[in-house]
Amino acid sequence: MEQQTTLRTAWGGVIPVELRLAAADAIELLASAVLPEPFQTFYMLVPRVSYLPFAISRIREQWLDPVLALAGGGGGGGGGAPIKDSDVWFEYGGQALRWHYPAGLLYDMLVGGRGGAGELPWALTVHVRRFPADRLIPAPGVQAMRDMFMAMVKEADFIRNGSTKRVMDLAKSDQMQLLDGVQTHSFEKYFAIHAIIAPPHDARAKPKSAQPKAIPVRFYMPAAAAADDAAAAAAAVKDAPDAGARQQQQQQQQQPVVDMARFHVSQLPVPLVRPGASSSSSSSSSSSSEQTTVADAFRLCYEIADGSAFVASCVCLCQGVSVPWETPVAWLAENLFYADCFLHLVVAAASG
Amino acid sequence: MSDAASSAATAAAAGSAAQPKKVVVRFRATGNAPILKKSVYKISSAQRFQALILFLRKELGYKASEPLFVYVNSAFSPAPDEIVNNLARCFGLDGQLTINYATTPAWG
Numbered sequence: 001m002e003q004q005t006t007l008r009t010a011w012g013g014v015i016p017v018e019l020r021l022a023a024a025d026a027i028e029l030l031a032s033a034v035l036p037e038p039f040q041t042f043y044m045l046v047p048r049v050s051y052l053p054f055a056i057s058r059i060r061e062q063w064l065d066p067v068l069a070l071a072g073g074g075g076g077g078g079g080g081a082p083i084k085d086s087d088v089w090f091e092y093g094g095q096a097l098r099w100h101y102p103a104g105l106l107y108d109m110l111v112g113g114r115g116g117a118g119e120l121p122w123a124l125t126v127h128v129r130r131f132p133a134d135r136l137i138p139a140p141g142v143q144a145m146r147d148m149f150m151a152m153v154k155e156a157d158f159i160r161n162g163s164t165k166r167v168m169d170l171a172k173s174d175q176m177q178l179l180d181g182v183q184t185h186s187f188e189k190y191f192a193i194h195a196i197i198a199p200p201h202d203a204r205a206k207p208k209s210a211q212p213k214a215i216p217v218r219f220y221m222p223a224a225a226a227a228d229d230a231a232a233a234a235a236a237v238k239d240a241p242d243a244g245a246r247q248q249q250q251q252q253q254q255q256p257v258v259d260m261a262r263f264h265v266s267q268l269p270v271p272l273v274r275p276g277a278s279s280s281s282s283s284s285s286s287s288s289s290e291q292t293t294v295a296d297a298f299r300l301c302y303e304i305a306d307g308s309a310f311v312a313s314c315v316c317l318c319q320g321v322s323v324p325w326e327t328p329v330a331w332l333a334e335n336l337f338y339a340d341c342f343l344h345l346v347v348a349a350a351s352g
Numbered sequence: 353m354s355d356a357a358s359s360a361a362t363a364a365a366a367g368s369a370a371q372p373k374k375v376v377v378r379f380r381a382t383g384n385a386p387i388l389k390k391s392v393y394k395i396s397s398a399q400r401f402q403a404l405i406l407f408l409r410k411e412l413g414y415k416a417s418e419p420l421f422v423y424v425n426s427a428f429s430p431a432p433d434e435i436v437n438n439l440a441r442c443f444g445l446d447g448q449l450t451i452n453y454a455t456t457p458a459w460g
Contacts, residue, residue, distance in 0.1 A: 100431055137432050154428035154459075159442055164427045164459070218438075267438035 013048040016121040048104025049339040053145040091125040099140040113348030156341035160212035214269030221347040223262040295325035317346040373397040375440040382454040397437035
């Protein structure tokens with residue numbers, strides 16, 4: 001019951017977004033850098049677990065297409081070629097947003113990780129021309145996003161179970177329902193199928209097979225906060241007293257724009273039980289001292305032996321929530337996962 | 353043998369400082385895809401998956417317009433921007449990452 005509430009809350013998370021059309025594109029389409037009132041901005045709620053390409057049709061139907069129709073009717077502009085979904089991209093602070101990342105992850109990387117009160121609504125620029133194929137995976141769109149999403153679900157399944165059997169065994173209609181659930185942000189549709197591919201682990205239930213082998217975890221850390229690499233992180237640990245201060249300095253230099261390309265992404269299958277801990281007592285709910293924590297997962301991922309001081313100087317964001325480092329990964333994996341079944345954790349310098 | 357790194361490096365340039373580590377990659381043809389003369393390569397672990405695809409295309413002499421579907425462990429297609437090191441750590445077996453390729457979709 002409690003878990004249902006957490007799942008619903010996490011699934012229900014939305015980001016208010018304020019969109020403006022890029023000036024260069026507006027000039028090209030409408031011969032004016034600024035759209036006519038009241039079309040200058042468009043507001044919408046983007047679900048954290050969803051993806052930007054799933055928002056494009058609404059942006060076009062309710063905003064861009066009507067503006068263009070009006071302008072076209074007035075005989076101005078002329079606009080040239082029509083807008084193609086595969087040319088639509090989003091920008092924040094000079095950064096082209098990776099369309100295949102969940103919206104909540106993008107926000108946590110670029111806004112949440114900077115600490116402070118955040119930025120709401122999240123002001124993004126929409127581009128409909130000059131797709132930056134050198135920085136983004138080309139040709140976004142609803143179908144491309146659905147394919148990319150299914151590939152991620154399979155990757156997660158492989159980490160959890162050592163094969164993609166659970167996902168491959170889904171009936172075509174179930175797979176469609178899973179995808180529709182994400183695309184339309186339907187809790188019921190999505191979780192009916194999620195329960196098949198990643199059934200919640202119940203320690204008291206009899207088939208032990210429900211327990212995954214490992215948890216799909218990805219850490220995202222700005223290279224500055226990472227001090228380039230784990231080695232440097234380990235070095236920072238040595239002179240622990242001023243590590244925190246240094247972090248803050250770096251953070252200040254880094255403000256306000258976090259470069260997406262500078263994020264270090266580290267992925268590892270994280271075991272449920274801490275490596276080295278005896279798993280003999282795993283029959284019951286394993287004692288808390290044996291469960292892998294977020295801090296353990298971080299150390300495993302970055303191959304740091306200790307790193308407790310470094311960890312203490314950072315925060316870990318999961319679904320926009322700053323989670324304590326001692327949170328068991330198993331609990332996160334059953335409550336704060338993204339729709340692709342991954343735990344996407346953003347590590348950022350703690351704001352002072 | 354290890355020129356995979358330099359030849360396909362343009363698309364890579366991952367966010368992190370380049371790690372000197374190499375990953376052993378074994379390419380396996382599926383269906384009627386052509387077989388490589390040499391199937392095992394060492395590839396820089398800091399590369400993106402995209403660089404590995406470009407390298408494979410070059411070795412096969414495939415143009416960008418010709419379809420090529422690339423999978424890990426006969427199971428799934430990683431996103432082009434995933435880092436090879438992450439894939440090797442998650443899906444490698446005995447220090448080797450198995451990449452399957454096909455000219456038609458093979459594993460959904």
